[in-house]
Amino acid sequence: MTTIQHELADRHVERKRAWSNWATGMLFLLPSLLLFGVFLFYPMVRTVYLSLFLTDSQGVPIVFVGWENFLNLFQSTSFQISAKATALFVLYTVPAGIVLATALAILANQKLRGIGLFRTMFSATMGMSVAASSVIWMFLFNPSIGLFNRILAALNIPGVQWLLDPQYALLSVSIATIWMNTGFAFLILLGGLQNIDQSLYESARIAGVSESYKLRKITLPMLSPTLFFVTTVSLINAFQTFGQIDLLTKGGPMESTNVIVYSIYKDAFINYNVGSASAQAVLLFVAVLVVTVLQFKIGERKVHYQ
Template sequence: MDSAQSLQSAHAGHTAHAAGALRASRTLRSLRSIKRRDNFTGYLFLLPCFAFFGVFLFYPLAKSVYLSFQITNPRGEVAAYAGLDNYASLFASGAAFLATLKATVLFTLYTVPAGIVIALVLAVMTHAKRPAMKAFQYAFSLPVVISAGTGAAIWILLFHPSAGMLNYFLGLLHLKPVFWLADPKWALVSVSMMTVWMNLGFNYIVLLGGLRGISDDIYDSLKLDGPGPFRSAFGVLIPLLSPTLFFLLIVSVIGAFQTFGQIHILTKGGPMDSTNVMVYRIYQEAFVNFRFGSGSAQALVLFAVILALTLAQFFWLEKKVHYQ
C-alpha cells in the first residue's frame, strides 16, 4: 500500500509539475506574442517617420555617394564613371580648397563663441521670474522667427556704405566709414555679425531654459553666501549649465558649417572669395557649374569634416560636462 501511495503521489507531483510547466510555457508564448504585437504597433507608428527620412535624408545621401564617383551632364545624368577623380581634383586644387576651408573655420570662430557668450549674458540678466523681464525675454527671443532672407534684407540696409546706420554711428565717433560687404577684410566679419544676431534667439531660449532648470535653492544659497558674480558664474552656474552649453556648442558648430542663406544674399561668396565657405562652394559647383559629381564629392567631404568635429567635441569636451 505504501509503495502504491508513493507511486500515486509521485505521479500526481509529476502531473502537477508538467501542468505548471505547460502554463509557464503558455504564459511565455503569450508574453512573446504581446511583445511582438507591441513592437509591430510601435514600428507601424514610426513608419511615416522612416518614410520621411528615407525620402529626404537617406536616399539623397546614397545618391550623393553614387554621384561622387561619376561625371554628370548639365541635366544631372550620369555620363561616365570617374572613380576617385572627383575627390582627387578637389584635394589637388590645393590653395582654393584651403581658402574655402579657412573661410569656413574663421566664420565658425567668429559666430559660435560670440553667439553663445552674448546669449548667456542676456539669459543671466533676464532669467529672473519677474513681470518686467517678459518684455526683454520676448525681444531677445525674436530673431528665432526671422528667416535668413528677411534678416539679410534688414542687414543690407544697416551695411549700406552711405545710408546705413552702422556707418552713421561710426561718423558720430569721427571714424571713417567701412565698406562692410565690399571690403574683403570686413565681408566675413559682416556676415558673421548678422549670423550672431540671427542665432541669438535660439541660443537665448536654450540657455534661458537651462537657467530655469537650476533649482531655486542654489540661487538662494548663492545670494546668502555671497561669493561674488564671477565666482558664482564660473564656479556654480556654468558647471550646472555645462550639458546645455555642450549641446549648444555642437549644434552651433554644425549650423556654422552649413550656413548658406545669408552668404548667398549678402555677398555671393565674394568679394575675392573671402566669404566663399564650403556650402556655398558646393552650391556653385553643383547648381551653377552643373558639375554634380564634383559637388557631391565636396558635400561628402563636408559631411566627413562635420562628423570628425562632432566626434572630437564628444571625445574632448564631454568629459568636462557635469550631468546632474
C-alpha cells in the same frame, strides 16, 4: 493537456503577441522611417556614390573616377579658399555668439519687474527668417545710406565697403549671423539657467560669497550641459550657413565668403558640376560628424550633469 503542452501553447500565444507588438510598433514608426530613408539615408548614400563619378549637367553619373573629385578639390585654390572661409566663419560666429547669448541669458534671468519684455526682446531674432534678417542687415551695411557708415562718418572715419571689400565681407556676414542666431541660443540658455536649483544660490548667499564667485562656481558649471548642447548646435548650424551668404554677398567678393554650403549650391545648381558638389557634401558630412563625435567625447568627460 500536460504541462509541457500547456507551456507550448503559452509560448505560442506569447510569440503571437510579440509579433503583433512588433507590427504595431513598426506601423507607428513606418512613416518616419520611410521619409528618413527616402530623403535622408538614400540621398546620403547617393551623395557618396555621386562623389566618385563625373556627371553630366543633369547630375547623371557618367564615368567612375574614384577619388579624383576629392583630389581635384584639395588641389583647387577655390576649394581651399572656401574651406578657409568656412573655418573662419565658424571661428567668428560660434564663440562670440555663445558668449553673447550667455551674457544676455544671465542678464535676463534676474527677477525684476517687466523682465518678460526683455526676454521677448532678446529672443526676438528667433522669429526672424534668414531672408528678412539679411535684407535688414544689407541695409545697415549699405555703404552710402547704411547706419554703420553714417556712424563712422559722424566720427569722421572714412566709410567701409562692408560687403564689397574682401577684407571685411566675411566679418560683416559673421556679425549679422551672430545677431540672427542669438535668439535661439538665448532661449535655450535661459531655460538652462532657470533649471538651476535656487537653493544653491541661497546657500551661497548665506556663505556670503561674491557675485563673480557664484558665476564661476555655480552658474557656469550648472549651466554646462546646456552650454554643451548650444555649442554643438551652433557649430553644426555654422557649417550649414547658406541664406545670408546668398542674399548678402553671393559668396563674393573674390570668393571670400564662399562657405561650404554655398559652394556646394553653386557647383551643383549653377556650374552643374554635381560630382564636385557631392564630394564637397561628403566632406561637409564628415566635418559635422567629427564635430559631433568630438563634442560628445569631450563633453562626456568635462560636462557636469545634474
